[in-house]
Amino acid sequence: MNNKYQIAIDGPASAGKSTVAKIVAKDLQYVYCDTGAMYRVVTLKAIQNGIDLNDETKISEMLNDTDIRFELGEPVQKVFLDGNEVTEDIRQTNVTNSVSTIAAQKAVREVLTNWQRDLAKNGGIVMDGRDIGSAVLPNAEVKIFLIASVQERAERRYKENIAKGMETDLEQLKKEIEIRDHKDSTRKISPLTKASDAIEVDTTSMSIQDVVNEILRIVENASKRK
Numbered sequence: 358m359n360n361k362y363q364i365a366i367d368g369p370a371s372a373g374k375s376t377v378a379k380i381v382a383k384d385l386q387y388v389y390c391d392t393g394a395m396y397r398v399v400t401l402k403a404i405q406n407g408i409d410l411n412d413e414t415k416i417s418e419m420l421n422d423t424d425i426r427f428e429l430g431e432p433v434q435k436v437f438l439d440g441n442e443v444t445e446d447i448r449q450t451n452v453t454n455s456v457s458t459i460a461a462q463k464a465v466r467e468v469l470t471n472w473q474r475d476l477a478k479n480g481g482i483v484m485d486g487r488d489i490g491s492a493v494l495p496n497a498e499v500k501i502f503l504i505a506s507v508q509e510r511a512e513r514r515y516k517e518n519i520a521k522g523m524e525t526d527l528e529q530l531k532k533e534i535e536i537r538d539h540k541d542s543t544r545k546i547s548p549l550t551k552a553s554d555a556i557e558v559d560t561t562s563m564s565i566q567d568v569v570n571e572i573l574r575i576v577e578n579a580s581k582r583k
């Protein structure tokens with residue numbers, strides 16, 4: 358199979374994008390890039406430096422001097438900010454609840470979009486996010502849009518949190534997911550949208566492996582069309 362494809366996987370929060378994207382990348386021996394983690398790293402750095410999250414000028418200055426790297430890791434990819442590992446820090450609630458503010462800023466999106474295009478320029482990449490098929494990689498050979506009900510997504514996040522020993526409330530998680538969906542879908546720049554040529558996969562009653570198999574089937578079909 359052609360190993361130079363760009364595979365874009367978009368969808369709302371907790372639809373299972375990173376879990377399946379990572380497995381698909383491993384199966385195809387592609388690079389995996391979690392673009393949500395990039396927005397989270399920028400948010401974390403701004404919080405750590407006491408920068409007002411609405412101060413776009415200060416945030417964009419901060420980006421001139423910010424280094425984000427990924428490393429292969431199990432069960433999750435390792436993330437580094439300016440040389441320090443922040444894999445767990447970027448998943449903390451304070452980052453999760455502030456990241457939409459950062460992700461709505463034009464300067465941040467421009468810088469991160471350029472980094473993402475650069476990572477994907479030679480293909481052989483699975484990239485997940487909100488705007489990959491619609492804005493970052495409009496020519497991606499495969500575009501998937503993953504969805505799942507709010508109830509299902511909240512339950513998944515709840516189980517993940519329990520597994521990590523984090524105490525959370527299911528109803529609260531549902532509210533947070535709804536708020537994030539709303540902010541991600543209604544922001545002015547590159548909102549969460551399904552690209553017209555993306556294939557929608559509703560994962561509500563599917564296992565992780567079922568979703569992976571479905572995406573591999575879509576990739577296989579794309580390679581037949583070439």
Ligand code: DC
Nearest residue numbers: 392393394396456457460486487488
């Ligand atoms: O997938 P996630 O929850 O880690 O994403 C974190 C936030 O980043 C989410 O609120 C939306 C934003 N995001 C984005 O705006 N564009 C992307 N390509 C990826 C994530």
